[in-house]
Amino acid sequence: MGDCEPVVSMLDEEENLIAALQRIAKALETKTDLTDDTRKKLADLGTQLTSITRTSENSDEGVHSEEEERMSEFEEQLNGLQTKIMSWEGQQSMLWDCGAEEAYEYLRCVDEARKLVEKLEGLCLCVEKDSKENELLRRVHDVVQTAMSRLEEEFMHLLVHNRMPFEPEHMSFRSSEEDIVDESSIVSFGDDSVDDGVNRDSMSRSSEDFIIELVHPDVIPDLKCIANLMFDSNYGRECSQAYINVRKDALDDCLFILEVEKLSIEDVQKMDWNTLNSKIRRWVRAFKIFVRIYLASEKWLGDQIFIELGSVSSVCFAESSKTSMLQLLNFGEAVAIGPNQPEKLIRILDMFEVLTDLMPEIDAFYFDEAGSSVRVECEDVIRSLGNCAKATFLDFENAVASNLSANAFPGGGIHHLTRYVMNYMKTLMDYSTTLNELLKDEDSVTVSPEMSPSSEDDSASRNPSSSSMAQHFRSFTSVLECNLEAKSKLYKDEALRHLFLMNNLHYIAKKVKSSELRTVLGDDWIRKCNWKFQQHARSYERATWSSILSLLRDEGLQNPGSNSISRTLLKERLQSFYLAFEEVYKNQTGWTVPDPQLRDDLVIKTSLNVIQGYRTFVGRHAINISERQIKYGADDLESLLLDLFEGSPKSLHGSHRR
Numbered sequence: 001m002g003d004c005e006p007v008v009s010m011l012d013e014e015e016n017l018i019a020a021l022q023r024i025a026k027a028l029e030t031k032t033d034l035t036d037d038t039r040k041k042l043a044d045l046g047t048q049l050t051s052i053t054r055t056s057e058n059s060d061e062g063v064h065s066e067e068e069e070r071m072s073e074f075e076e077q078l079n080g081l082q083t084k085i086m087s088w089e090g091q092q093s094m095l096w097d098c099g100a101e102e103a104y105e106y107l108r109c110v111d112e113a114r115k116l117v118e119k120l121e122g123l124c125l126c127v128e129k130d131s132k133e134n135e136l137l138r139r140v141h142d143v144v145q146t147a148m149s150r151l152e153e154e155f156m157h158l159l160v161h162n163r164m165p166f167e168p169e170h171m172s173f174r175s176s177e178e179d180i181v182d183e184s185s186i187v188s189f190g191d192d193s194v195d196d197g198v199n200r201d202s203m204s205r206s207s208e209d210f211i212i213e214l215v216h217p218d219v220i221p222d223l224k225c226i227a228n229l230m231f232d233s234n235y236g237r238e239c240s241q242a243y244i245n246v247r248k249d250a251l252d253d254c255l256f257i258l259e260v261e262k263l264s265i266e267d268v269q270k271m272d273w274n275t276l277n278s279k280i281r282r283w284v285r286a287f288k289i290f291v292r293i294y295l296a297s298e299k300w301l302g303d304q305i306f307i308e309l310g311s312v313s314s315v316c317f318a319e320s321s322k323t324s325m326l327q328l329l330n331f332g333e334a335v336a337i338g339p340n341q342p343e344k345l346i347r348i349l350d351m352f353e354v355l356t357d358l359m360p361e362i363d364a365f366y367f368d369e370a371g372s373s374v375r376v377e378c379e380d381v382i383r384s385l386g387n388c389a390k391a392t393f394l395d396f397e398n399a400v401a402s403n404l405s406a407n408a409f410p411g412g413g414i415h416h417l418t419r420y421v422m423n424y425m426k427t428l429m430d431y432s433t434t435l436n437e438l439l440k441d442e443d444s445v446t447v448s449p450e451m452s453p454s455s456e457d458d459s460a461s462r463n464p465s466s467s468s469m470a471q472h473f474r475s476f477t478s479v480l481e482c483n484l485e486a487k488s489k490l491y492k493d494e495a496l497r498h499l500f501l502m503n504n505l506h507y508i509a510k511k512v513k514s515s516e517l518r519t520v521l522g523d524d525w526i527r528k529c530n531w532k533f534q535q536h537a538r539s540y541e542r543a544t545w546s547s548i549l550s551l552l553r554d555e556g557l558q559n560p561g562s563n564s565i566s567r568t569l570l571k572e573r574l575q576s577f578y579l580a581f582e583e584v585y586k587n588q589t590g591w592t593v594p595d596p597q598l599r600d601d602l603v604i605k606t607s608l609n610v611i612q613g614y615r616t617f618v619g620r621h622a623i624n625i626s627e628r629q630i631k632y633g634a635d636d637l638e639s640l641l642l643d644l645f646e647g648s649p650k651s652l653h654g655s656h657r658r
Contacts, residue, residue: 075136078116082143084109088150094157095150096222103154107225110147114233116140148235152242155226159246162216166254166294212297214250223305231309240316243305247298247320254294255324258286262327268334273343280335280347284354287328291358291365295321299365311368318370325374329381336384340392342399342424348392349431352385356434390438396424397472401479408490411592411647412500414507415487421480422511425473429516432469439468470520477508477521495543498536499591505533506598537602544584545610551577552617567624577614578631582652585640590649599645607641 088095088106095103120137215223230239259282268276299317306313332351338344359378366374400421409415428435484504491497509529512521551573559566593599615634618625632640643650 078113078136078140078143081109081113081116082139085113085143085147085150089146095154096158096219100222103222104225106147106150107229110144110151110233111229113140113144113147114229117144117233144233148230148233148238151226151230152235152238155223155230155239156242156246158219158223158226159215159243162219163250164213164216166212166214166257210293210296211300212293214294214297214301220301220304224307227305227312228308231312236309236312240312240319243302243316244320247302247316248323251294251298251321251324254290255286255327258282258289260286260290260328260331263331263334265330265334265337268331269338273341276335277343277347279331280351283328283331284347284350288354288358290324290328291361295325295365296361311370314368315370318366318368318374321365322371322374326377329377332381333384336381336388338388340388340395342392342396345389345392345396346424346427346431348385348389349428349434352382352389353431353434355382355385386438389435393428393435393439393472397476397479400476400483403483405487405490408492408496409487409500411590412491412496412503413592413594413647414503415484415500417483418480418504418507421476422508422517425476426511426515426517428469429520432467432516432520435469436467439472467520473517473520474525477525480508481505493543493587495540495588496591498540498543499593502533502536502540503593503595503598505529505536506595509533510595540602541606541609544588545606548577548580548584549609549613551580552613554620565621565624570621570624571629574625574629574631581610581632581637581640585643586649586651588644589646591645592647593645603641603644606644607638610641611638 085106095106117137117140120133120140227239227243230236261279263279271279298321299313302313302317306316332355335344335348335351355378359382362378363375365371400417403417484501488497488500491500509526512518512529513526518526554565557565557569557573559569593602611634614637618630618634640652
């Protein structure tokens with residue numbers, strides 16, 4: 001009404017002016033001193049003013065007549081629209097269930113009602129509040145409001161009942177076999193039943209993004225029409241909220257399908273490692289599928305429906321997906337703030353890398369203010385996981401050094417700690433780029449001189465060795481070697497102590513040589529490690545066989561005062577050899593050399609020395625040794641040596657094996 005007030009005021013002033021002029025003309029006519037000509041002019045002026053007044057009155061009557069006619073047309077139109085729109089209010093069925101023709105007729109009627117609102121709102125600016133125009137406006141507003149409630153229900157109905165099933169073919173990780181297989185690769189320093197594998201999940205980090213249909217494509221045009229009409233009718237907020245509510249539930253269902261549970265920080269902190277490990281693996285896969293497939297498809301769906309409505313799509317997407325994203329991110333945060341256990345590092349790096357890899361997509365999805373909270377939370381979780389991974393990696397060396405044993409490792413085989421550390425380092429090579437980035441600000445670690453690479457080493461081993469991770473790896477192996485030295489001292493038998501160190505150093509060298517660790521530690525490091533295990537192999541041979549083979553020498557066999565061989569001393573020497581050999585057999589059949597090639601080499605070398613010495617000794621004194629004194633032939637001894645290092649103690653019980 002405020003815009004019409006100046007116009008009304010101007011019309012009133014014009015009427016007042018005409019009336020004033022008429023009064024002046026009549027007053028002048030009564031003057032006695034006016035000439036006839038003047039009186040005539042005043043009379044003509046009065047006539048003209050009267051004519052103007054009558055014309056104005058006639059014009060006003062015409063305008064009022066046209067307005068009344070137009071109001072009558074509006075009322076008739078409104079009555080028709082109201083009848084059609086309200087006829088649906090008593091029906092239980094949904095519009096789109098009755099066919100597209102009827103649904104679009106309803107939309108046409110609602111759109112006409114919306115346009116009628118716009119027309120009446122323009123007219124009502126210049127009329128009184130209780131005018132006919134305002135009465136019609138109130139009625140049409142009521143009709144539109146009823147229609148909008150109906151369309152909101154229809155909008156949600158179309159979204160819900162036309163949802164497409166979400167079951168990607170590549171979700172085979174849901175099978176129960178995953179957890180069974182995974183249990184064998186779970187390791188910790190306190191666990192003596194360690195498997196050789198600390199395996200990284202074989203999940204490609206470069207899978208192609210693709211869109212799936214979340215809602216049947218046939219209803220997208222209908223949803224778009226409803227959304228446009230509701231926004232044009234100033235019911236955009238209701239439309240957006242309806243969309244957000246439905247899609248939020250759909251996203252929750254998606255997480256359920258991906259087997260992502262709603263867990264509190266306390267829930268995560270209470271989990272044993274086996275359970276947590278399984279859930280982290282599932283989380284890594286689920287997060288990638290959720291972002292690259294489901295969120296990408298969700299964004300595409302919103303863009304199709306709200307394509308003509310500016311930023312509405314991004315706002316609806318952010319609001320509908322925020323809860324699900326935060327649920328996923330909260331799990332990552334809960335894992336990151338847990339204790340820095342070495343076995344967690346691989347999984348934490350998996351989480352860190354998948355989040356880092358997906359951050360460009362997340363930034364693109366949540367690019368505006370509406371999605372800023374999700375972007376910030378992602379960055380915070382990445383930072384927390386990175387800090388946790390870094391701290392866990394740096395604590396690893398201390399964990400290796402502090403792994404103490406109260407008892408000697410049975411059989412002198414490859415210690416669980418050796419397997420753990422080497423497989424751990426081998427697996428970490430898959431994360432070398434990430435680890436070097438996380439460790440780039442760390443001070444260089446101190447590496448023992450005997451384990452450091454030579455300056456003359458080839459470039460393939462020299463260049464990678466300059467990285468932060470490489471320095472730490474050299475330190476890890478040095479600390480591991482010191483730990484093994486300490487563990488070897490728990491053996492009372494010197495030969496077994498050397499066998500233990502031989503086995504473990506051979507395993508370390510072989511692991512490095514056959515993996516990417518070679519590029520970090522270098523060939524010179526491998527040569528030094530090989531030299532060390534060979535030294536221990538020779539020390540084992542000396543500790544085991546030197547004293548036994550000394551019995552096969554001629555020294556001390558002569559008769560007193562003569563150069564002739566004493567048959568009695570010879571017999572005693574042979575019996576001592578047999579007893580010593582049987583003792584070695586009884587003990588060392590229970591020892592173990594796990595590597596088949598190393599075991600064969602060791603047995604062959606031992607056999608050559610022992611059998612050759614025995615044959616030479618027996619052959620040299622054949623005339624002084626009776627058949628009964630030969631307890632084992634050379635072939636018997638050679639066969640017995642093949643039983644060594646099998647890890648199953650055996651006894652000869654003094655029997656002959658000829």
